[in-house]
Amino acid sequence: MKKLKKVIEQYGRWSDLSVYIGRIETHIELDFSHSLENAKALLETIGKEICTSKGVELVATSSINGVLKNAFSALGYSNSNLVNQISSALATIGQQVGELRNEIGLTSHGKSLEEIRERNDRVNILTREFLIDTVEIVSCFLIRNFENENPRIITEIAEETIDYYEAEEFNDFWDDSFGEFEMGNYSYPASEIFFNVDKQAYINEYKAFMATENIEE
Secondary structure: OHHHHHHHHHOHHHHHHHHHHHHHHHHOOOOHHHHHHHHHHHHHHHHHHHHHHOOOOOOOOOOHHHHHHHHHHHOOOOOOHHHHHHHHHHHHHHHHHHHHHHHHOOOOOOOOHHHHHHHHHHOOHHHHHHHHHHHHHHHHHHHHHHHHHOOOOOOOOOHHHOOHHHOHHHHHHHHHHHOEEEEOOEEEEHHHHHHHHOHHHHHHHHHHHHHHHHHHO
16 A cells, blocks of 8 residues: 555654554455454544545444545545545445455354364455555545645645754654663763664654644644
8 A cells, every 4th residue: 555655654643543544454365354443443533534634523323434525524525526426436436345344254153163274265366456556546635635635734845944953843753752772882862863773754754743732733
C-alpha cells in the first residue's frame, strides 16, 4: 500500500493508520480474513474521523456503508449527482469488504476444520489484490480531499528552514518520550538522533506536533 503510506507520510495527523496497513500487508496471503478486517477498520476510521472533524453525527449502529456515505457528504459531494453516484458505489465496495470478511473470517461463525483450512482459498490472490487496491484508492481519495479542505495550520515547512535548536518545544516532547541513547562514552538525546538520521520523518512529526499544539490552544 505504497500510495497510502506516502499520503500518510505527507499528512502526519493520519499516522496512526499505519497500524492497519501493517496488518493488512502481513496477512494478505496467510489469513486474508484478517487483512479484510483491518481494511474495513481502515475505511471506517477514515470516514469517522472526517465526519467528526466536520461535525457530522453518526449513529452508533452506522454500517461502513453509512459511515462512508456520510464522509463523502461531509466533504461536500452530496450535491453532485455524478459524484454522489461514485461515492455511493465506493461506499458499497466498503460494505462488501465487510460482508466478505464475515464470510471467510475464522471467528465470525463456528466452522468445521475443513472450512478453516479452505476459507483462505475462497478468494484468489488477484481478487485479494483488487480489493486491497480498491480500499487503498478510496482511503487516499478521502484523506487528500479532506486535507485540501482542511489544511493544517502549518502546511509547508521546507527541510532547509528547520533549525534543530529552534524546535525546542518539540525536541523536549520527543526526548521526554524516548530519552537518551548511550553508545560507549557518548550519549545523545532521541530528538537529535532523529533529526540527523531521518530529517524528513523529523519534519513530519514536528508538523504533526505543532498542529496538535495549535488545535489545543
